[in-house]
Amino acid sequence: MTPTEMGLLVLSFVAGFGGGGPLLLAAAFTVLYGAGNGLATITRGTRPLALFDHREYGALAGRLLMAGFVVSAAALTAAAELARRYRRHTAS
CATH class of the missing domain: 1.10.287 (Helix Hairpins)
Structure with a gap:
């Protein structure tokens, strides 16, 4: 930054x-x-x-950004699961 x-x-x-x-x-x-x-x-x-070399930029940028995309997807999945479990416990 x-x-x-x-x-x-x-x-x-x-x-x-x-x-x-x-x-x-x-x-x-x-x-x-x-x-x-x-x-x-x-x-x-x-x-x-x-x-870095402009010919390798796409592959390098993809490798660098992949971790952030995986974590974002996992966070959304985890949030949905927590919301589902929380609703089940509060609905009773």
């Missing part, structure tokens, strides 16, 4: 937890968090291209 990305994310949370009008802070949080997260997403996708 670059310093700019980190700075935008930190500023977003400062705005979100700071004082002042709730609507203004919510808007500031949304804009700053979106900008920081957007930069992080772009960097995550282009950094391997800048560091």
Whole structure:
């Protein structure tokens, strides 16, 4: 994560937890968090291209991103299972 990305994310949370009008802070949080997260997403996708050979970029990016995709899928499956079990225990 670059310093700019980190700075935008930190500023977003400062705005979100700071004082002042709730609507203004919510808007500031949304804009700053979106900008920081957007930069992080772009960097995550282009950094391997800048560091490695462009002919191997697709395979390398796929290997680097696969772990995140697997964890995301597993988290959704686990959340669905927890929700199913929680409903069963609260329905009785």
